[in-house]
Amino acid sequence: MKLGQILIIKELITHEQLAFCLWKQEYFGGKLGRILISEGLITEFQLVECLAYQWDMPCVLLEEKPIPRILVNQYGLNVCLNYHFVPFCSDPESGALFIATSSYNEKQTRDAIVDIFPPKTKIFIAGANDVVRTLWANWIKPIPEFRELVVDLENETPVQNDDFESIEILEEINVPCLFNNLISETDSEDASEDIDIIEENPIESDEVVQESKEPGKKIEIPENFEDLDDPSLIKSIKKEKSNQKE
Numbered sequence: 001m002k003l004g005q006i007l008i009i010k011e012l013i014t015h016e017q018l019a020f021c022l023w024k025q026e027y028f029g030g031k032l033g034r035i036l037i038s039e040g041l042i043t044e045f046q047l048v049e050c051l052a053y054q055w056d057m058p059c060v061l062l063e064e065k066p067i068p069r070i071l072v073n074q075y076g077l078n079v080c081l082n083y084h085f086v087p088f089c090s091d092p093e094s095g096a097l098f099i100a101t102s103s104y105n106e107k108q109t110r111d112a113i114v115d116i117f118p119p120k121t122k123i124f125i126a127g128a129n130d131v132v133r134t135l136w137a138n139w140i141k142p143i144p145e146f147r148e149l150v151v152d153l154e155n156e157t158p159v160q161n162d163d164f165e166s167i168e169i170l171e172e173i174n175v176p177c178l179f180n181n182l183i184s185e186t187d188s189e190d191a192s193e194d195i196d197i198i199e200e201n202p203i204e205s206d207e208v209v210q211e212s213k214e215p216g217k218k219i220e221i222p223e224n225f226e227d228l229d230d231p232s233l234i235k236s237i238k239k240e241k242s243n244q245k246e
Contacts, residue, residue: 003032006050013041044127052125060100060124062088062131067138071097075116077139083112086126086134100126100134 004018033047052059071087085101103109
């Protein structure tokens with residue numbers, strides 16, 4: 001069963017929402033699940049649950065849970081990052097190792113699991129962001145160099161929002177200086193004059209000013225587009241064109 005069908009059966013999205021995401025995928029690329037999440041239609045774990053159902057596999061929500069240090073030391077960060085998996089616990093009775101991965105659909109990940117982990121390994125599906133956050137919390141943060149970096153960032157003086165007056169900063173910007181390669185001071189003055197003219201003579205949104213021998217005369221746009229087929233209107237347009245040619 002396709003992912004979209006599973007999501008509709010679970011009443012997580014509608015047919016129209018699925019159609020939009022499939023169209024977006026076709027014209028802009030990307031994975032359907034990522035598009036659904038980016039549109040705010042489903043959460044990452046809802047996607048994980050549907051993929052686990054589709055592949056008939058268990059799933060897990062890691063949520064930065066603490067990983068036993070023995071597993072962290074045994075399986076390095078580079079290996080986990082390269083194949084997007086996290087060994088998160090082991091079964092004391094059977095001795096089976098539990099690992100979570102966000103890329104089980106990729107052959108290189110499945111091959112790596114066979115090569116790296118023991119035969120008694122149980123695979124769970126997890127979200128990509130969930131895997132990354134767990135790697136950060138258990139593999140990266142405990143490293144002394146990163147702890148020193150965090151301390152340095154904490155010791156830095158934070159910038160207070162009160163120190164900035166956005167209005168004053170905007171008023172100090174000199175457009176010709178910022179864009180001197182694109183616009184000269186003379187051009188900027190002409191542009192400002194044009195802006196003043198436009199502001200003095202605003203055009204209503206539902207009217208168009210006719211530039212003709214009769215200044216001030218306005219042509220109203222029909223509210224009903226069917227009025228465009230009115231013979232009298234067509235005659236008046238033709239007459240205008242003939243007058244302009246003369």
